[in-house]
Amino acid sequence: MSSTRKTVAVIGLGYVGLPLAMAFAQYGYTIIGIDLDDRKLQALNEGRSYIKDIPDSLVKSALESHRFSPTKDRRRLQEADVIIICVPTPLTEDNEPDMTYLLQAAADVRDHLRQDQIIVLESSTYPGTTREVLKPMLEQSGLIVGTDIYLGYSPERVDPGNRSYPLEVIPKVISGITEKCAGAVEDVYKTVFRTVVRISxxxxxxxxxxxxxxxxxxxxxxxxxxxxxxxxxxxxxxxxxxxxxxxxxxxxxxxxxxxxxxxxxxxxxxxxxxxxxxxxxxxxxxxxxxxxxxxxxxxxxxxxxxxxxxxxxxxxxxxxxxxxxxxxxxxxxxxxxxxxxxxxxxxxxxxxxxxxxxxxxxxxxxxxxxxxxxxxxxxxxxxxxxxxxxxxxxxxxxxxxxxxxxxxxxxxxxxxxxxxxxxxxxxxx
Structure with missing residues (x-):
């Protein structure tokens, strides 16, 4: 399945999303990088990285090879075979989950879904988010998870500043709402990560x-x-x-x-x-x-x-x-x-x-x-x-x-x- 899935959209080009986007680009994928921060987009489009672990040369190479397109145009999500959500999930002043960024990203994905896409959430969140929050929102599109589209969760394991463990070397935990969803997610991630750990x-x-x-x-x-x-x-x-x-x-x-x-x-x-x-x-x-x-x-x-x-x-x-x-x-x-x-x-x-x-x-x-x-x-x-x-x-x-x-x-x-x-x-x- 993964051999035909060559375009990946990454929503959120921060400390999780940008390294992930560069990793997929290095393994032959075309990346649509979605972010709403104009300063980040300008830097990336000029071939400059704002994350110490990602050298400018890596961004420039991805741009010059036409494998990386930083943009705020959410309509381009329709072009993606795989959509990975890496937006911030901070706390409110009352130490409760602030889901603002995640809900906005989910709404953007819902509004631009098409048949047979894979959607993966990587943002840190509480148990039940993918099943109780993301799945119902995506199904508002009329597409059914597990039948028309495939939804999963894979926790990010980025360790900023750690040169001993490049992203693709860190074992990648993956999951899906259904077995078919998990299989679709696994097929994609195993093309980039050396070890994929599939759980229930x-x-x-x-x-x-x-x-x-x-x-x-x-x-x-x-x-x-x-x-x-x-x-x-x-x-x-x-x-x-x-x-x-x-x-x-x-x-x-x-x-x-x-x-x-x-x-x-x-x-x-x-x-x-x-x-x-x-x-x-x-x-x-x-x-x-x-x-x-x-x-x-x-x-x-x-x-x-x-x-x-x-x-x-x-x-x-x-x-x-x-x-x-x-x-x-x-x-x-x-x-x-x-x-x-x-x-x-x-x-x-x-x-x-x-x-x-x-x-x-x-x-x-x-x-x-x-x-x-x-x-x-x-x-x-x-x-x-x-x-x-x-x-x-x-x-x-x-x-x-x-x-x-x-x-x-x-x-x-x-x-x-x-x-x-x-x-x-x-x-x-």
């Missing part, structure tokens, strides 16, 4: 994604709580983790941080929590993990207040190093560094930031430009916080020119300088 239902596939991220959410929050305990007890949590790692079974290492960030880990578990309440249940683990996670920026602030020996951060000049949600990427979505900056501002601190991947940010209405280091930095900052462990940070310059450095990532292990260095969960170096 779209509900199970949706739950798989939430399990993966809830597992990380809970374990990261747990190790953050252990770091807090170790700080109070005067025990080096980093030494404890390394010792525990020596056990060849029954332990997976997670590391402390100023909090949990990104587009999935702090969001997806709350989708599951919301859905659980509809069945008269809830997850105590997720609730506790969320509480610990939200506590971490405040814990870091308190550690700095203790170390600064002033009792107040008012007027203290603090350089926050790293504002992305993880190392070696340019994505600040749900970044714990942003929450940390907010709390420091509320304490009256004077904030600047440095991040080689982010030229400017806006926090609480204040626009900040990336800090520029000069040769003579001494006295310009009272404190620096290593909030993200990018590979290419000027660490030696920082610890030679700033009197106090709070290392929230154990990045300075083995280093020394003029600064007093304090580690999250690890005491003073």
């Amino acid at each position: 239902s779209t509900d199970a596939a949706e739950m798989t994604k939430l399990l993966e991220n809830a597992y990380r959410f809970i374990n990261i929050s747990f190790i953050n709580e252990i770091a807090q305990l170790c700080t109070r007890m005067g025990i080096d949590v980093w030494e404890v983790i390394e010792a525990a790692r020596s056990k060849p079974f029954g332990f997976s290492a997670f590391y402390p941080s100023p909090g949990v960030g990104g587009h999935c880990i702090p969001v997806d578990p709350l989708y599951l929590q919301w859905r659980s309440k509809q069945f008269g249940a809830s997850s105590s683990f997720i609730a506790i993990a969320q509480e610990v996670n939200h506590r971490m920026p405040a814990f870091v602030v308190e550690g700095i207040k203790e170390a600064i020996s002033r009792g107040s951060l008012s007027g203290v000049k603090i350089l926050v190093v790293g504002v992305t949600f993880k190392a070696n990427i340019d994505d600040i979505r749900e970044s714990s560094s942003i929450e940390l900056i907010k709390r420091l501002q509320q304490e009256g601190a004077l904030i600047s930031y440095y991040d080689p991947y982010v030229p400017e940010i806006t926090v609480q209405g204040e626009k900040l430009a990336c800090y520029r280091f000069s040769e003579n930095e001494e006295g310009l900052n009272d404190c620096a916080i290593i909030a993200v462990d990018h590979d290419d940070l000027p660490l030696q310059r920082i610890i030679d020119q700033v009197p106090l450095v709070y290392d929230a990532r154990n990045t300075l292990k083995g280093m020394s300088g003029k600064a007093k260095i304090i580690r999250l969960g690890g005491g003073t170096i």
Whole structure:
């Protein structure tokens, strides 16, 4: 079946959709990239990528070979043999699923459906979305899922900044509303992904994604709580983790941080929590993990207040190093560094930031430009916080020119300088 399905429409050209579009293009498919952001479309049509993991050369090659057409024209969905939905699924202010983008994408697909198309949802969502929300909307077209069109769910597994696992190497979980739907989805995805894992239902596939991220959410929050305990007890949590790692079974290492960030880990578990309440249940683990996670920026602030020996951060000049949600990427979505900056501002601190991947940010209405280091930095900052462990940070310059450095990532292990260095969960170096 897949040999005749050569045109794929990808709705949403963000951190999930664009890498997926490029992967399909590299395997011989013609890609119609649908997005409503004019800036993204202009960049792509000029051969420029706005995602660090996707080089400009890859976009240019796809354009020049006429295998990639970035557009906002949803009528072109009719041309596609396969439609893949990769739109954002954020939370509302009440921590409930915000389905706005997904419902709009579903309506666009419904309005331009034709016989025999395959539709796959990849956006993270709660169990039941594909079956209860997407299927009825698509069938408003008069086409029946499983007979006239084929509908499935495949959770995205993009790991920004991870060069060890190219997209097509990561096993791809797929599912379908019916067996025929699942077979159609599998036939397409197995032409790009080395391993395809077919499971019984779209509900199970949706739950798989939430399990993966809830597992990380809970374990990261747990190790953050252990770091807090170790700080109070005067025990080096980093030494404890390394010792525990020596056990060849029954332990997976997670590391402390100023909090949990990104587009999935702090969001997806709350989708599951919301859905659980509809069945008269809830997850105590997720609730506790969320509480610990939200506590971490405040814990870091308190550690700095203790170390600064002033009792107040008012007027203290603090350089926050790293504002992305993880190392070696340019994505600040749900970044714990942003929450940390907010709390420091509320304490009256004077904030600047440095991040080689982010030229400017806006926090609480204040626009900040990336800090520029000069040769003579001494006295310009009272404190620096290593909030993200990018590979290419000027660490030696920082610890030679700033009197106090709070290392929230154990990045300075083995280093020394003029600064007093304090580690999250690890005491003073």
